[in-house]
Amino acid sequence: MTKTAAIIGGGVIGGGWAARFLLNGWDVRVFDPDPEAERKIGEVLDNARRSLPGLSDVPLPPEGKLSFHADMAEALQGASWIQESVPERLDLKLKVYKGLQEACAPDAIIGSSTSGFKPSELQEGAARPGQIVVTHPFNPVYLLPLIELVTTSENSPEMIDRAKEIMRGLGQFPLHVRKEIDAHIADRFLEAVWREALWLVKDGIATTEEIDEAIRMGFGIRWAQMGLFETYRVAGGEAGMRHFMAQFGPCLKWPWTKLMDVPEFTDELVDMIAEQSDAQSGKRTIRELERIRDNNLVGMMRALKHQDWGAGAVLNQHDKRIKTASMPAHVDEIEDLSQPILTLARAVPLDWTDYNGHMTESRYLEAFANSTDRFMELIGCDADYIANGGSYFTAETHIRHLDETHAGTRIEVRTQMLLGQGKKLHLFHSMYEGDKLLATAESFLLHVDLKTRRPCAPLAEIEAAMAKIAGAQAGLPYPEGAGNSIRRPA
Amino acid sequence: MTKTAAIIGGGVIGGGWAARFLLNGWDVRVFDPDPEAERKIGEVLDNARRSLPGLSDVPLPPEGKLSFHADMAEALQGASWIQESVPERLDLKLKVYKGLQEACAPDAIIGSSTSGFKPSELQEGAARPGQIVVTHPFNPVYLLPLIELVTTSENSPEMIDRAKEIMRGLGQFPLHVRKEIDAHIADRFLEAVWREALWLVKDGIATTEEIDEAIRMGFGIRWAQMGLFETYRVAGGEAGMRHFMAQFGPCLKWPWTKLMDVPEFTDELVDMIAEQSDAQSGKRTIRELERIRDNNLVGMMRALKHQDWGAGAVLNQHDKRIKTASMPAHVDEIEDLSQPILTLARAVPLDWTDYNGHMTESRYLEAFANSTDRFMELIGCDADYIANGGSYFTAETHIRHLDETHAGTRIEVRTQMLLGQGKKLHLFHSMYEGDKLLATAESFLLHVDLKTRRPCAPLAEIEAAMAKIAGAQAGLPYPEGAGNSIRRPA
Numbered sequence: 001m002t003k004t005a006a007i008i009g010g011g012v013i014g015g016g017w018a019a020r021f022l023l024n025g026w027d028v029r030v031f032d033p034d035p036e037a038e039r040k041i042g043e044v045l046d047n048a049r050r051s052l053p054g055l056s057d058v059p060l061p062p063e064g065k066l067s068f069h070a071d072m073a074e075a076l077q078g079a080s081w082i083q084e085s086v087p088e089r090l091d092l093k094l095k096v097y098k099g100l101q102e103a104c105a106p107d108a109i110i111g112s113s114t115s116g117f118k119p120s121e122l123q124e125g126a127a128r129p130g131q132i133v134v135t136h137p138f139n140p141v142y143l144l145p146l147i148e149l150v151t152t153s154e155n156s157p158e159m160i161d162r163a164k165e166i167m168r169g170l171g172q173f174p175l176h177v178r179k180e181i182d183a184h185i186a187d188r189f190l191e192a193v194w195r196e197a198l199w200l201v202k203d204g205i206a207t208t209e210e211i212d213e214a215i216r217m218g219f220g221i222r223w224a225q226m227g228l229f230e231t232y233r234v235a236g237g238e239a240g241m242r243h244f245m246a247q248f249g250p251c252l253k254w255p256w257t258k259l260m261d262v263p264e265f266t267d268e269l270v271d272m273i274a275e276q277s278d279a280q281s282g283k284r285t286i287r288e289l290e291r292i293r294d295n296n297l298v299g300m301m302r303a304l305k306h307q308d309w310g311a312g313a314v315l316n317q318h319d320k321r322i323k324t325a326s327m328p329a330h331v332d333e334i335e336d337l338s339q340p341i342l343t344l345a346r347a348v349p350l351d352w353t354d355y356n357g358h359m360t361e362s363r364y365l366e367a368f369a370n371s372t373d374r375f376m377e378l379i380g381c382d383a384d385y386i387a388n389g390g391s392y393f394t395a396e397t398h399i400r401h402l403d404e405t406h407a408g409t410r411i412e413v414r415t416q417m418l419l420g421q422g423k424k425l426h427l428f429h430s431m432y433e434g435d436k437l438l439a440t441a442e443s444f445l446l447h448v449d450l451k452t453r454r455p456c457a458p459l460a461e462i463e464a465a466m467a468k469i470a471g472a473q474a475g476l477p478y479p480e481g482a483g484n485s486i487r488r489p490a
Numbered sequence: 491m492t493k494t495a496a497i498i499g500g501g502v503i504g505g506g507w508a509a510r511f512l513l514n515g516w517d518v519r520v521f522d523p524d525p526e527a528e529r530k531i532g533e534v535l536d537n538a539r540r541s542l543p544g545l546s547d548v549p550l551p552p553e554g555k556l557s558f559h560a561d562m563a564e565a566l567q568g569a570s571w572i573q574e575s576v577p578e579r580l581d582l583k584l585k586v587y588k589g590l591q592e593a594c595a596p597d598a599i600i601g602s603s604t605s606g607f608k609p610s611e612l613q614e615g616a617a618r619p620g621q622i623v624v625t626h627p628f629n630p631v632y633l634l635p636l637i638e639l640v641t642t643s644e645n646s647p648e649m650i651d652r653a654k655e656i657m658r659g660l661g662q663f664p665l666h667v668r669k670e671i672d673a674h675i676a677d678r679f680l681e682a683v684w685r686e687a688l689w690l691v692k693d694g695i696a697t698t699e700e701i702d703e704a705i706r707m708g709f710g711i712r713w714a715q716m717g718l719f720e721t722y723r724v725a726g727g728e729a730g731m732r733h734f735m736a737q738f739g740p741c742l743k744w745p746w747t748k749l750m751d752v753p754e755f756t757d758e759l760v761d762m763i764a765e766q767s768d769a770q771s772g773k774r775t776i777r778e779l780e781r782i783r784d785n786n787l788v789g790m791m792r793a794l795k796h797q798d799w800g801a802g803a804v805l806n807q808h809d810k811r812i813k814t815a816s817m818p819a820h821v822d823e824i825e826d827l828s829q830p831i832l833t834l835a836r837a838v839p840l841d842w843t844d845y846n847g848h849m850t851e852s853r854y855l856e857a858f859a860n861s862t863d864r865f866m867e868l869i870g871c872d873a874d875y876i877a878n879g880g881s882y883f884t885a886e887t888h889i890r891h892l893d894e895t896h897a898g899t900r901i902e903v904r905t906q907m908l909l910g911q912g913k914k915l916h917l918f919h920s921m922y923e924g925d926k927l928l929a930t931a932e933s934f935l936l937h938v939d940l941k942t943r944r945p946c947a948p949l950a951e952i953e954a955a956m957a958k959i960a961g962a963q964a965g966l967p968y969p970e971g972a973g974n975s976i977r978r979p980a
Contacts, residue, residue, distance in 0.1 A: 012727060138708035139725050146708035173707045179695045185704040188690070192682035197718055200678070205669045212717025214675040216800045217663045218628035218636035220713030225786035226779075227702025227710065228687055229763070230771050234779045235629050237502065241767040245760050270735050273719070277731040281720050289716075289724045292799060296715035299793030303841060307785050310706045351793060361884050362856035369851045394851050396976055397889045404943070419979040426979060444976045453894070478978065485975035486886055486934045488968065489909040489916060 002027050002064060006079035006104075008072065008096060010037040013113050014085035015044030016141020018066065020170045021081070023052050023142070025061030030068045031075035038068055043287075048142035050408050051294040054349030055143070055301060056171075057370065058319045058327065059410070073103035080105065081166060083135070085113040093122060101127045109163050111135030115187050118180040119152050129154040133163060135174075136184055140290075143297050145173035145314045148184040171318040173311075198263045201273055208273060209280035224300060225310050299351040331378045331465050337472035340414035340430065341378065343371035353407040364399060368429045368441035371413040375427060379420070379465035381447075381458065390458055392425055392445040399441045400481055405433050416476055420466030423447040423455045428479045440481050492517050492554060496569035496594075498562065498586060500527040503603050504575035505534030506631020508556065510660045511571070513542050513632070515551030520558045521565035528558050533777075538632035540898050541784040544839030545633070545661075545791060547860070548809045548817065549900070563593035570595065571656060573625070575603040583612060591617040599653050601625030605677050608670040609642045619644040623653060625664075626674055630780075633787050635663035635804045638674040661808040663801075688753045691763055698763060699770035714790060715800050789841040821868045821955050827962035830904035830920065831868065833861035843897040854889060858919045858931035861903040865917060869910070869955035871948065880948060882915055882935040890971055893928045901928065906966055910956030913937040913945045918969045930971050 005021040007014045010032035018028045018041055030041060045066075053060050069075035076082065082104055086096055093112065100110060110132045112122055123129035134150035147167050151160055160176070167174040177184055183191065200206045206214070222231050229241070236244030263269065281289060304312025328334050334341065344367055352363040376382070376392055385391075405411060412432050419426035425445040431438045446455040447462075457463070495511040497504045500522040508518045508531055520531060535556075543550050559565035566572065572594055576586055583602065590600060600622045602612055613619035624640035637657050641650055650666070657664040667674055673681065690696045696704070712721050719731070726734030753759065771779060794802025818824050824831065834857055842853035866872070866882055875881075895901060902922050909916035915935040921928045936945040937952075947953070 012725065138712075144708050144711060146704065148704070173703070175700060175703050175707070177696065177700070179693070181690075181693075181695050185690060185696050185701060186708050188686050189683045189705070190709060192686045193679045193718060196678050196682045200671075200675060203669070203671075205671050206667065206675050208719035210665060210667075211675060212720050213663070213665050214636065214638065215679065215713050215717035216715055217665070217804070218634050218676050219680060220710070220715075220717065221634060221787060221790060221801055222628075222783075223705050223710030224714035224790060225706055225710075226783060227705035228683060229698035229767050230702050230779070231783075233767050233771050234776055234783060235502065237776055240764070240776075242760060242764045245755075245763060265735075270732065273735065274730070274732045277719050277723050281723050286724055286727055286730075289720070292797070293712075293716060293721075293724060295797050296794060296799055297711060299797055300711060300714060300790040303789030303793045304786060306841060307782070307789060309782065309786055311711055314707070351796060361859045361887075362852055365855040365889075366852035394891055396891070396974070397851075397887075398976060399855075399887045399889075401884055401886070421979075424979075426976065442976050483975050483978050484886070485973050486888060486916065486932050488973050489911075489914075 003080055004029060004078040005081040005083065006031065006075045007041075007083055007085070008032070008075070008100065009085040009087075009113075010034060010041045011085065012040070012044060012139060013137065013141060014083065015041040016048070016137065016139065017083045017085065017113070019045050019048030019052065019142040020172070022064045022066055023048060023060055024170050025064050026081075027064040027078075028066050029075040029077065029079060030066070031070075031072045032068075044142070047140070047290055047294060050291075051298050051350055052142050053347035053410075054352070054408065055298060055305075055315055056319055056322065057346060058322045059345040059347075060322065061326070072099055076100065076104045076108075080108050082108055082110045083113065084110060088114060088116055090117060090121060093117070094125065097122065097126055097132060101131065106131070109133065109159065109166070111163070113137060116183050118182060119150050119155075120180060123152060123154055130156060130159065133160070134180075134184070135163070135167070136187075137172075138186070140294065140297070143294060143301070145171065145311050146186070147172045147174045148177055148186065149174040150177045150180050150184055152180060168317070169321065171315065173314045195263065198265075198269065198273075201276065202263050202269050207280070208276040212280070225304060295350050298349060302349060302351050328378065330380065331469060334378075337469055338475060340416040340473075340476070341375065341469070342412060343374040343378075343415040343429065344411070344413035344431075346411060348405060348407050348409045348411060350407050357407045359405045359407075359409075361401070364401065364431070364439050365397065365441065367411065367413060367431060368397070368399070368439075368443070369394070371415055371429045371441075372427060372443055372445065375415050375417075379469070380462045385459070385462075386450070389450045390456075391448060391450055393448050394443055394445050396444045397441055398484060399439060400484065401439050403433075403436055403438045405438050409433050411438065416479055417466065417469045417473055418442075418478070418482065420470055422457050422463075425466070428482050430479070440479070442482050442484070493570055494519060494568040495571040495573065496521065496565045497531075498522070498565070498572060498574045498590065499576040499603075500524060500531045501575065502530070502534060502629060503627065503631060504573065505531040506538070506627065506629065507573045507575065507603070509535050509538030509542065509632040510662070512554045512556055513538060513550055514660050515554055516571075517554040517568075518556050519565040519567065519569060520556070521562045522558075534632070537630065537780055537784060540781075541788050541840055542632050543837035543900075544842070544898065545788060545795075545805055546809050546812065547836060548812045549835040549837075550812065551816070562589055566590065566594045566598075570598050572598055572600045573603065574600060578604060578606055580607060580611060583607070584615065587612065587616055587622060591621065596621070599623065599649065599656070601653070603627060606673050608672060609640050609645075610670060613642060613644055620646060620649065623650070624670075624674070625653070625657070626677075627662075628676070630784065630787070633784060633791070635661065635801050636676070637662045637664045638667055638676065639664040640667045640670050640674055642670060658807070659811070661805065663804045685753065688755075688759065688763075691766065692753055692759050697770070698766040702770070715794060785840050788839060792839060792841050818868065820870065821959060824868075827959055828965060830906040830963075830966070831865065831959070832902060833864040833868075833905040833919065834901070834903035834921075836901060838895060838897050838899045838901060840897050847897045849895045849897075849899075851891070854891065854921070854929050855887065855931065857901065857903060857921060858887070858889070858929075858933070859884070861905055861919050862917060862933055862935065865905050865907075869959070870952045875949070875952075876940070879940045880946075881938060881940055883938050884933055884935050886934040888932045888974060890930045890974065891928075892930070893923075893926055895923050895928050899923050906969055907956065907959045907963055908932075908968070908972065910960055912947050912953075915956070918972050920969070930969070932972050932974075
């Protein structure tokens with residue numbers, strides 16, 4: 001059954017939540033008195049549709065239904081999750097919760113996007129305080145996995161587990177903060193850096209651009225994959241964390257006093273920063289910067305996915321969850337084997353395309369190789385089988401490029417087995433966008449013993465699975481383009 | 491002529507500098523009284539050789555010579571760059587500089603890796619203060635591009651420019667800090683975060699692992715590509731930076747007071763952190779963590795390279811510099827065209843391999859596609875030509891996998907043109923590791939009008955270049971494996 005989320009307060013944050021839910025198959029009902037809400041959420045959704053589906057190597061569920069409601073109570077109908085992202089004023093939030101609790105299901109979860117308030121403050125005077133938690137996201141909400149989940153003793157363990165499970169289902173990483181505190185965890189660090197940055201600009205030590213370079217060319221890249229402590233642990237070497245701390249103590253060298261102080265926020269300082277920021281980034285519109293940011297994030301997160309690390313490991317877990325729920329584990333589970341088998345369905349990710357947005361030549365082979373991996377898995381040559389020492393190696397591949405495709409396009413590969421006998425496996429993959437044939441790949445593989453790296457027959461279960469496919473696909477014509485070669489010029 | 495760098499003080503930082511110089515073709519002479527120095531630098535070099543060469547898409551120059559010297563004056567012989575990375579004690583550093591200046595060339599640059607001292611402090615009492623600058627790197631020095639270059643009025647503009655040019659030649663990003671200040675720029679931010687993190691652990695708000703997750707799952711990934719100000723500019727939306735600041739002011743919401751204070755560094759706090767860090771990261775050795783970190787960094791930096799952004803743009807500029815200096819721009823500059831043309835020489839990067847370190851199937855096509863691009867460039871179908879509306883599209887490719895290769899391996903591709911006439915281009919690429927043939931790719935391409943996306947003849951200059959190659963390569967045998975197809979099973 002399709003689940004429903006209510007989004008209370010649109011904008012960049014509410015819109016990001018709406019995108020997470022929608023693109024993961026939830027229906028989304030929005031309440032936001034801002035007459036611009038529909039346009040604003042639409043813009044966030046455009047960015048999300050361009051970048052999020054391709055992060056997954058499996059197809060996300062069909063998009064849910066998006067609707068806008070002038071009446072808050074109407075927006076809440078059927079909602080099992082209510083995400084509040086209204087402005088950061090406690091009186092306003094408390095008023096909103098009162099309205100929400102008069103109309104919503106008593107077991108719905110009310111998550112607040114607040115970056116500053118503690119959940120106990122939000123629960124104050126509520127009809128059902130146990131229904132309210134902090135679920136603080138990070139912009140762009142549709143890409144970054146972190147959610148700070150902050151709870152109080154009013155929230156039941158059952159409800160907290162349910163909240164975590166829902167966020168994981170959206171591909172997020174709920175970090176359960178063990179004790180509530182103003183600004184939770186991450187924003188305390190952001191504020192510390194922000195304040196010191198203001199000093200540096202004010203004192204003429206560095207411009208906004210120089211500060212940004214000092215971050216992104218050095219520790220910023222490190223922090224994308226290990227945090228503060230693990231990074232320092234590695235820096236400390238074999239002597240370990242204790243050695244690192246003995247070396248540095250509470251201040252990395254000694255207290256640099258500006259850190260203690262709050263800079264005066266004068267008009268001059270605001271002007272200075274605004275002007276420097278214009279000089280640094282003003283040649284690009286915000287829309288352009290958003291897309292550059294998302295291209296970068298998708299590329300880096302997919303690089304981390306390949307390493308199964310950090311945000312990349314979160315993505316792999318999300319894929320696995322979707323795969324387990326919706327895809328056959330073995331050919332025996334496929335009802336109709338008489339047609340080419342669906343071995344890949346995905347959106348073309350942003351990192352598979354050139355600067356014009358066309359899918360790059362080598363990524364066609366990447367998609368086809370993924371199809372081969374999936375075919376292997378379906379006949380029983382899965383991770384466990386490979387760990388036991390057998391696998392298939394590709395000896396030869398013939399690719400034909402018939403049409404172009406673009407970032408975000410939903411592509412499918414269907415695979416006909418031309419031969420699967422003994423050590424030999426001969427596959428013909430066809431890649432489609434809808435009915436349009438984009439490319440084909442004919443691959444010849446050999447089963448190998450991973451120790452000797454030499455060809456050998458696979459285990460009997462795999463031969464049996466291949467025989468089953470061979471029987472079922474016997475009626476298929478030999479595909480057009482199979483057996484092709486590039487002709488020798490006359 | 492090979493240039494020489496002297497490394498004064500080995501360890502993780504000195505070793506990282508040694509690797510940067512060596513792998514970019516400099517001879518490196520090390521002075522470090524630590525009897526373990528050779529082993530320690532060797533370990534850093536192992537990591538660097540594994541990760542750095544593959545970052546480049548062009549071949550780095552041949553590695554320089556590494557030598558260790560028991561006498562500091564001997565280590566300085568012929569050195570035009572001297573990098574000091576001794577422990578952070580001012581008296582020690584001043585003593586080292588005195589010794590250095592007695593023996594080194596007066597125009598050599600002495601760069602200090604200090605993270606805390608100002609250059610004016612380091613120049614105090616020096617024979618030639620103008621020779622000393624701060625060049626503060628970030629660990630791992632062989633991968634991260636940032637160098638904080640801090641100078642004083644004692645340093646001549648000529649010397650500062652020369653220092654920048656040398657660092658760019660090492661693939662680094664020198665950030666010239668305009669006013670000296672304790673801890674320069676980046677470490678002031680690191681200290682602010684470190685101090686706040688200690689409070690969070692001490693007060694039981696979060697463990698080291700939770701803090702690391704709060705960083706890497708959220709703002710850490712953002713900061714790998716845009717810094718603080720550009721990120722907030724985007725968050726502020728079309729209203730811009732001024733709007734963002736009006737919303738937040740000097741504190742992101744309001745001052746969270748712990749930021750003001752230095753935590754007491756008790757034994758209890760040290761124990762707590764060491765134990766939490768063990769629980770978080772103790773199941774892996776430092777060596778394993780270093781390799782994971784480097785795999786992640788290489789993958790992310792190469793993703794940014796694809797976007798030509800941030801650290802990735804620095805890598806592209808480094809490649810371009812090497813290319814301009816050492817590679818022909820056009821076939822007319824190649825002396826012997828009678829043999830297959832060198833179209834790719836590179837180290838297999840860490841992101842091209844599977845978890846066993848074998849090069850992944852689709853990356854063979856990526857290498858071959860790069861060879862095709864390079865061949866196109868050599869016949870005049872370069873970036874300018876493509877911007878003017880013509881290019882080649884691959885219609886068909888036949889790949890044969892003959893042997894395996896691994897991360898870090900130096901591979902070469904040589905290309906025979908089988909046909910280059912009118913709109914048709916038929917290439918045969920052979921990939922080698924030394925003399926061992928790893929794979930071949932036969933590609934058939936069509937010249938297209940990028941507007942209509944339809945085949946058409948190229949400009950005359952390109953036809954002429956192809957005719958020249960055809961004439962020169964006419965004596966080559968038709969390559970074995972060309973024209974192959976995968977046979978239809980009987």
